[in-house]
Amino acid sequence: MNPSSWIKANLFNSPVNSLLTVLALALLGQVVPPLVDWAVVRASWGPGDPETCRRAGGACWTLLTEKHRLMLFGVYPYDQHWRPLLAMALFVALLAVSANRRFWRPWLGGAWLLTVVVIGILMWGGVLGLVPVETSQWGGLPLTLVIAVLAIAMAFPFSILLALGRRSELPAIKALSVGYIELVRGVPLVSVLFMASVMFPLFLPEGITIDKVLRALVGMTLFTAAYLAEAVRGGLQAIPKGQFEAADALGLSYWQGMRLIVLPQALRLVIPPIVNQFITCFKDTSLVTIVGLYDLLAATKAALNDPGWRPFFVEGYLAAAAVYFCFCFFMSRYSQWLERELAKGTR
Amino acid sequence: MTSPSQPIIELRDVNKWFGAFHVLKDVTLEVAKGERVVVCGPSGSGKSTMIRCINRLEEHQGGRIVVDGVELADDVKAIEAVRRRVGMVFQSFNLFPHLTVLENLTLAPVRVAGVAPKDAEATAMALLERVRIPEQAGKFPGQLSGGQQQRVAIARALCLKPAVMLFDEPTSALDPEMVGEVLDVMSGLAAEGMTMICVTHEMGFARAVADTMVFMDEGRIVEVAPPAQFFDHPANERTKRFLGKIIGH
Ligand SMILES: Nc1ncnc2c1ncn2[C@@H]1O[C@H](COP(=O)(O)OP(=O)(O)OP(=O)(O)O)[C@@H](O)[C@H]1O
Ligand SMILES: [Mg+2]
Numbered sequence: 212m213n214p215s216s217w218i219k220a221n222l223f224n225s226p227v228n229s230l231l232t233v234l235a236l237a238l239l240g241q242v243v244p245p246l247v248d249w250a251v252v253r254a255s256w257g258p259g260d261p262e263t264c265r266r267a268g269g270a271c272w273t274l275l276t277e278k279h280r281l282m283l284f285g286v287y288p289y290d291q292h293w294r295p296l297l298a299m300a301l302f303v304a305l306l307a308v309s310a311n312r313r314f315w316r317p318w319l320g321g322a323w324l325l326t327v328v329v330i331g332i333l334m335w336g337g338v339l340g341l342v343p344v345e346t347s348q349w350g351g352l353p354l355t356l357v358i359a360v361l362a363i364a365m366a367f368p369f370s371i372l373l374a375l376g377r378r379s380e381l382p383a384i385k386a387l388s389v390g391y392i393e394l395v396r397g398v399p400l401v402s403v404l405f406m407a408s409v410m411f412p413l414f415l416p417e418g419i420t421i422d423k424v425l426r427a428l429v430g431m432t433l434f435t436a437a438y439l440a441e442a443v444r445g446g447l448q449a450i451p452k453g454q455f456e457a458a459d460a461l462g463l464s465y466w467q468g469m470r471l472i473v474l475p476q477a478l479r480l481v482i483p484p485i486v487n488q489f490i491t492c493f494k495d496t497s498l499v500t501i502v503g504l505y506d507l508l509a510a511t512k513a514a515l516n517d518p519g520w521r522p523f524f525v526e527g528y529l530a531a532a533a534v535y536f537c538f539c540f541f542m543s544r545y546s547q548w549l550e551r552e553l554a555k556g557t558r
Numbered sequence: 559m560t561s562p563s564q565p566i567i568e569l570r571d572v573n574k575w576f577g578a579f580h581v582l583k584d585v586t587l588e589v590a591k592g593e594r595v596v597v598c599g600p601s602g603s604g605k606s607t608m609i610r611c612i613n614r615l616e617e618h619q620g621g622r623i624v625v626d627g628v629e630l631a632d633d634v635k636a637i638e639a640v641r642r643r644v645g646m647v648f649q650s651f652n653l654f655p656h657l658t659v660l661e662n663l664t665l666a667p668v669r670v671a672g673v674a675p676k677d678a679e680a681t682a683m684a685l686l687e688r689v690r691i692p693e694q695a696g697k698f699p700g701q702l703s704g705g706q707q708q709r710v711a712i713a714r715a716l717c718l719k720p721a722v723m724l725f726d727e728p729t730s731a732l733d734p735e736m737v738g739e740v741l742d743v744m745s746g747l748a749a750e751g752m753t754m755i756c757v758t759h760e761m762g763f764a765r766a767v768a769d770t771m772v773f774m775d776e777g778r779i780v781e782v783a784p785p786a787q788f789f790d791h792p793a794n795e796r797t798k799r800f801l802g803k804i805i806g807h
Contacts (some may be wrong), residue, residue, distance in 0.1 A: 220750050457617050457652035461666040462641035462718065464634075471665065 218342060218343065236332070261519035275530055278514040282530065285350015285510040295353035298330045305317040308510050310545055321386060346424040350505030352534065357424070358506070359493040362431035366492070369432065370439030375469065377444055379463075388440070395437035400495055404430045408502040419501045435492045442484040446477030479553045486546035490539045507531055564678070566591045566626055566722060566753055567612060573620030574607060581607045582618065583777040589722075589755060589770075594748050596785075597757045599774035600800060602697030605757045609724045612755070613644045626721055641668060649727040651707045653699035658693040659686070661712050661718050669794055671718060678717070687714040689743050705736030715801040716747075723747065726754040759804060765789060773797045 222232040229333075253269025255277055264271035268522060284292050305326045308314050334353065337343035349357075376388030395403065407430030450473050458468035478485070500509040511531040515524045565588035574582040581604045587594055597605050598786075610616040614630050614637045622731055624632045625640045654662050663682035666672040673681070686692040689709035707730055715723060727778060729737040736753065741763050748754060748767045758764065764771060764785060771788035771794070773781040779796045789805075792798045 377635075377662045444752065451652075453648060453650050453652035454654065457648065459615060459652070460613055460644075460646040460648075461714070462639055462670045464638060467669055471669065472654055479656070 218298060233288050235466070261523070264523060271526050274514075274520055274523045274526050276528070278517075278520065279530075280516040281351075281513045282507070283351045283528070284353065285505040285513065286345060286348050287350055287353075288342070288348065291336075291344060294333045294336070294344075295349075295351070299334045299356060300515075301326055301330055301333075302360055306360070327361070335404065344514075346422050347503075349424060351510040352507045353502060354424070354499075355493075355496050355507040357396060358428055358496045358499060361428055361493055362435055363489050365428075365432045366435035366439055369436040370443055371474065373436060373440035374443035374447055377440065378447060381552055392437045392440050396441075397432055400434050400498055401501060403434045404502050406430070407433075423502065427502055427504055431492065431496065431499075434495075435488060439485060439488050440490075442481050442488060443482065445483035446479075447473065449480050450477050474508075479550075480548050482550050482553075486542055490542050493538060493542070494535060507534060564627075565589055567755070568624045569608070569611075569621065570623075571621035572611065572618045572623060574616065574618045575612065581777050582611070583778055585621070587772065587779060587782070589753060591721075592751045592753055593769050594753070594767055595755045595770045595772055596770045597755060597774060598759060598761075598764070598800070598804075599780075603774040604777045605774050606726050609646075609726055609757060611757055612722075612724060613641050613646055614720065615646075616775075625776065626805040638670075642666075642718050643721045644724060645718065645720035645722070645723045647708070647711050647715050647726065647728045649730050650733055651699070651704075651711045651731070653707055653711055655699050658698055658703070659691075662699065662710060663714050666714075667717050682713070684714050686710075688715060688746070689713045690739075691759070703736060704732045705739045708732065708736075708740045712740070712747075714744055722753045722755070725758065727757050727759070728759060729758065757763075761789070761805060775800070 223229045248269065250270045252332050253267055255264045255267035255269065255271050255273045257273065259273040259277070261271075261291050266275050277532060279353040280289070280292060284295050305323065308322065332338060332341070334349060334357070335341075335344060335346070373388050373392060375428055377385045377392065379385045379388070404427060407426045408423065411426060415421065454472055454476065455468065458472040463471065498510075505513060508531055511527050515521055515527045518526075567587070567589040569585055569587045572582055572585040573580070585608055587595075597609070599605055607616055611618045611630075612625060627637050628635060628640050630640060637723075639773075653659075654665070654689075657665065660679065660682055663685065664678040666727065667678040667681065668675050683692060683695065686695055689712055691706055691709055694702055694706060694710070699710065702710065707733075712728070713738050728744070729740050732740065737760070741760060744754075744756070745763070745767055756764075756768075768785045771781075771783055771785050772779055773788070773792075773794070775796050781788065781792065781797045783793070788797070789801065793799060
């Protein structure tokens, strides 16, 4: 189809659509030129100081040139930034490998464990000649990734157990699962994080402290698992009774039936709500700031604390938003692809 | 485990309730090795419930059920052992839609019986030959016709080399033109001496294949007889009425 007939068929195919097209074009004409003017034409690029930006009058991308390391890595010792950078690269590589269906083999669990240990060594240091870095100095994107990825990775299997527990015929297990899910869903994440970071240590014996990052991680995991469990349960409920019976009739044990027959079908059905919860969890990591951790958003805020740069907070937050968006958009696209991939052949 | 004289399946005074509803009332039945039993009776008379008790998809509350020398009680291992010896074919096929036909067939042998995958595949292919659909091995169940799916389901139930096959109305969910192909496979099995209990209303099949007819009504076994006697001289009034209804039209 040539361009002019495409335009006719899609934009001017009825009076109402023609009107809408014209209105949309007018709106774009109002918005786009000033935006380009601000973001590109009058923007200030490259190194400089707040004065450079003020003189340019447009977007201050200079802020990012000057402050990106603070925004990305928080207060992690400056000369050690290669360590969190490498840790992030490892995370991304791990996620890329896990995204591929061909690698869904038992060894992948081992690969996760190994990568997490290596990342831990990189971030903490104290061995192999690496300078030790307290977790209180961790920050920025690596911290966001550590909390989000590990919370999701731990919450997912836990949520499956909770969902199965909620459908269990054993009254004690059922009551425990229901109680847990309802309790956690009934309180805001902020209070779960507070509980994990303030209340929890009070119950520990004198002298034993649990790391702050670990506490936030546990809080996020417990919270996310309760929501995920309900998504998983939705999938379990959609599996016809005949599937359970066929698995039983073949002599499969409860766990074999679940693992080989029921869960593969159930989880496939609830990929969208599960990924939804992953995305929520990823963004909710920005709440760990209330227990004194400097995640990506908090580190961005810290970078903007500098009085000279403060007027350019829009550029700072835009950059942080872009990073969040990249990860969340990837998850969303991946879930769509996975749904199609898993539906191949069946039905 | 069983001596030749002992029945391979024995139900003695089996009682079962769904809540307050008494579904099975003092059901007693013995099935010998190689015997072919066809169960019929009106809807809701407890036929499905009875055969589902034999592999413990339903739990009975009174009486004894012994299968191949193992009594069904609360012991989970014993139940799993019995299920490996008993194949079951359902009205609604219940194939695993996320696995290929071949994977449906090899799953239990590999995971439950510990057969090497290669051997399990060879057995599975031989069984698919036998139900005459070897060319469908790589397809998913959703891509097959109802008759083909039910034949796959029969092959799947045979994969563990069961001593007994249970059929719960295997042709009721099929379009009429596919009933024949499934009954053919079942007749073939019967001819090879497989012990079978079939719930079915296919009376032609029953007459041709059954050694014993069982008629159930309101949770009781009302009449047990060889097919010739059962069809031509039923002893019980209710049997007569039932046969009149289903053969009449
Ligand atoms: N899980 C259950 N809970 C409560 N009642 C049930 C349950 N399963 C079956 N029943 C009832 O038990 C009775 C016997 O059911 P069953 O399925 O054994 O009958 P059937 O002889 O196989 O009938 P049909 O020819 O319709 O398949 C029916 O009245 C049915 O409503
Ligand atoms: Mg029935």
